[in-house]
Amino acid sequence: MNQEVELIKHLKNPKLKNQAFKDLLDLYQERLYWHIRKIVITHDNANDVLQETFIRIFNGINNFEEKSSLHTWMYRIAYNESIRFLDKNKIKTTVSIEQDNNAYIKNLTEDSFFNGNELQLKLNEAISELSTKQKRVFHMKYFDDLSFHDISEILNISENTLKSSYYSAVKTIEEKILAQC
Amino acid sequence: MENSNQYNKNISRLHKEKLGMEIPENFFAKSKENILNKVIIPEKTKQTIFWLRPMIAYPMAASIILAIALTFWMQNNDNQNTEQITNTEQITNTEEVKLLNSDFNDDDFLISSLMVADSEMDTYLDSYIINKVMIEAELSEQKLENIFINSVLIEDSLINNYIDKSLIENIVL
Numbered sequence: 001m002n003q004e005v006e007l008i009k010h011l012k013n014p015k016l017k018n019q020a021f022k023d024l025l026d027l028y029q030e031r032l033y034w035h036i037r038k039i040v041i042t043h044d045n046a047n048d049v050l051q052e053t054f055i056r057i058f059n060g061i062n063n064f065e066e067k068s069s070l071h072t073w074m075y076r077i078a079y080n081e082s083i084r085f086l087d088k089n090k091i092k093t094t095v096s097i098e099q100d101n102n103a104y105i106k107n108l109t110e111d112s113f114f115n116g117n118e119l120q121l122k123l124n125e126a127i128s129e130l131s132t133k134q135k136r137v138f139h140m141k142y143f144d145d146l147s148f149h150d151i152s153e154i155l156n157i158s159e160n161t162l163k164s165s166y167y168s169a170v171k172t173i174e175e176k177i178l179a180q181c
Numbered sequence: 182m183e184n185s186n187q188y189n190k191n192i193s194r195l196h197k198e199k200l201g202m203e204i205p206e207n208f209f210a211k212s213k214e215n216i217l218n219k220v221i222i223p224e225k226t227k228q229t230i231f232w233l234r235p236m237i238a239y240p241m242a243a244s245i246i247l248a249i250a251l252t253f254w255m256q257n258n259d260n261q262n263t264e265q266i267t268n269t270e271q272i273t274n275t276e277e278v279k280l281l282n283s284d285f286n287d288d289d290f291l292i293s294s295l296m297v298a299d300s301e302m303d304t305y306l307d308s309y310i311i312n313k314v315m316i317e318a319e320l321s322e323q324k325l326e327n328i329f330i331n332s333v334l335i336e337d338s339l340i341n342n343y344i345d346k347s348l349i350e351n352i353v354l
Binding site: 021034051058059115121124 | 195199200203212216220
């Protein structure tokens with residue numbers, strides 16, 4: 001937490017901003033990449049969105065009011081950028097990977113940087129069948145290791161609703177995998 | 182920082198093991214470089230061709246500006262004088278003024294001044310004074326010459342009286 005406070009101070013100082021931004025990239029680039037990758041699915045798209053996200057962070061850091069933690073603010077930017085990307089892509093293809101399970105799996109398997117085995121593919125399929133909200137919550141809690149409090153701030157949903165969605169998602173996934181085995 | 186690195190490694194491993202998602206080799210290092218290239222403008226090294234200490238440069242610059250300003254000011258000043266002279270000539274050459282100047286005396290001057298526009302009054306006054314002084318100077322010069330020429334013709338015994346009388350008349354008049 002203290003590290004974050006120090007980082008924010010440096011990011012808002014024009015003389016220290018560049019070095020602080022490099023430190024920020026070292027700390028959060030990898031986490032934000034995986035957060036984005038699970039939403040946009042393919043590596044190339046995730047790379048594009050990641051770059052846009054950090055450009056927005058760099059340009060918008062002076063407007064960060066510190067009402068939430070820095071990492072929550074960055075995850076929200078990454079999430080919004082990913083959704084914006086999907087909306088843009090939806091206009092082009094008229095197919096949403098969020099709503100169409102087949103499109104989700106098709107995008108995943110056609111990506112040259114997907115190397116999943118049968119079990120991994122089954123998990124992906126089970127996740128793809130969740131509702132959009134359950135999918136988001138499950139990803140953020142299970143894979144990104146975020147607290148319910150942080151997820152609540154990022155998605156602007158109450159913690160109780162999130163907990164309910166998460167446990168429901170876990171149960172659904174377990175049932176689907178067990179049914180396939 | 183070490184904790185953070187470990188955390189990042191764990192997250193990457195989890196995604197690879199559970200979801201089968203891969204990334205290119207050295208992806209994060211290259212991505213970091215790309216992002217930095219996009220957001221951080223490289224500081225250009227200043228290439229100074231000619232450099233002077235501020236202690237010398239500022240007074241030098243001020244002197245140059247002052248010299249240029251003085252040049253312009255003096256040019257403008259000359260132009261104004263030329264213009265004034267031209268105006269004076271224009272007025273003195275007009276038919277009205279020529280008529281008025283044909284027989285100069287104080288009464289004529291006052292009468293003729295009534296016929297000059299207010300805006301041209303200063304110029305007219307200047308021309309009057311210049312003419313008056315020039316004519317008077319010319320006349321007095323001629324008179325002095327006459328005195329000396331006449332003195333040659335007058336007898337030596339009377340010369341002192343004549344010179345005194347003529348000089349007094351010339352100076353008083």
